[in-house]
Amino acid sequence: DIQMTQSPSTLSASVGDRVTVTCRASQSISSWLAWYQQKPGKAPKLLIYEASTLKSGVPFRFSGSGSGTEFTLTISSLQPDDFATYYCQHYSDNSWAFGQGTKVEFK
Amino acid sequence: EVHLVESGGGLVKPGGSLRLSCAASGFTFSAYSMTWVRQAPGKGLEWVSSISSNGVYIYYADSVKGRFTVSKDNAKNSLYLQIHSLRVEDTSVYYCARIEYSNVFNYWGQGALVTVSS
Numbered sequence: 001d002i003q004m005t006q007s008p009s010t011l012s013a014s015v016g017d018r019v020t021v022t023c024r025a026s027q028s029i030s031s032w033l034a035w036y037q038q039k040p041g042k043a044p045k046l047l048i049y050e051a052s053t054l055k056s057g058v059p060f061r062f063s064g065s066g067s068g069t070e071f072t073l074t075i076s077s078l079q080p081d082d083f084a085t086y087y088c089q090h091y092s093d094n095s096w097a098f099g100q101g102t103k104v105e106f107k
Numbered sequence: 108e109v110h111l112v113e114s115g116g117g118l119v120k121p122g123g124s125l126r127l128s129c130a131a132s133g134f135t136f137s138a139y140s141m142t143w144v145r146q147a148p149g150k151g152l153e154w155v156s157s158i159s160s161n162g163v164y165i166y167y168a169d170s171v172k173g174r175f176t177v178s179k180d181n182a183k184n185s186l187y188l189q190i191h192s193l194r195v196e197d198t199s200v201y202y203c204a205r206i207e208y209s210n211v212f213n214y215w216g217q218g219a220l221v222t223v224s225s
Contacts, residue, residue: 001169026167032209032210034209034211034212035108036152038152043202043204043215043216043217043218044144044152044202044212044215045215046212046213049207049209049211050188050209055213082118087151087152089210089211089212094157094164094166095154095166095168096142096154096157096210097154098144098151098152098153098154099151100151101151101152
């Protein structure tokens with residue numbers, strides 16, 4: 001099975017900061033990677049799919065990049081609504097896998 | 108508007124059984140594959156099981172294989188997860204979600220809490 005490893009596990013930042021979260025796959029997964037945002041007590045929300053395609057309605061300050069084994073989620077200017085936990089997710093061979101999550105908290 | 112509502116959660120003793128339901132509305136349920144994802148308290152997301160649009164193809168995470176059974180009733184616009192031999196470590200919020208063509212989960216329910224405790 002392909003393992004997804006996110007870093008960092010926690011990220012302390014301030015409003016206006018540029019924030020980057022990394023997700024590494026144990027083997028090449030082409031561009032089959034998605035990113036989700038989850039707030040406490042709520043269901044996750046899809047932000048980005050196929051590594052870099054922004055879901056309709058998601059603010060443009062969110063972007064995704066990467067291919068192969070290394071992927072990044074970038075928030076260009078952190079807003080108060082962005083403090084949350086972010087997960088990467090991959091699909092292959094009839095199995096889905098999530099990274100362990102990155103919590104973005106107030107510095 | 109797509110709407111997914113889970114039900115059937117609750118407190119169950121170890122070794123017990125439970126059936127979760129997910130009622131779907133706002134889209135052609137029979138045209139979509141569906142999935143269950145769970146989240147233990149304070150932990151990350153874990154994929155549990157997926158089922159194809161017509162219910163023919165079914166997949167499970169290794170951690171639940173043999174104890175969980177997913178099914179889909181297109182006539183009732185409903186997804187189910189039957190759980191047997193419940194363990195304390197199955198305590199989680201269970202979410203149903205719709206699978207999109209890129210194998211991502213675009214719409215989610217609000218979740219159903221399953222607590223396994225004696």
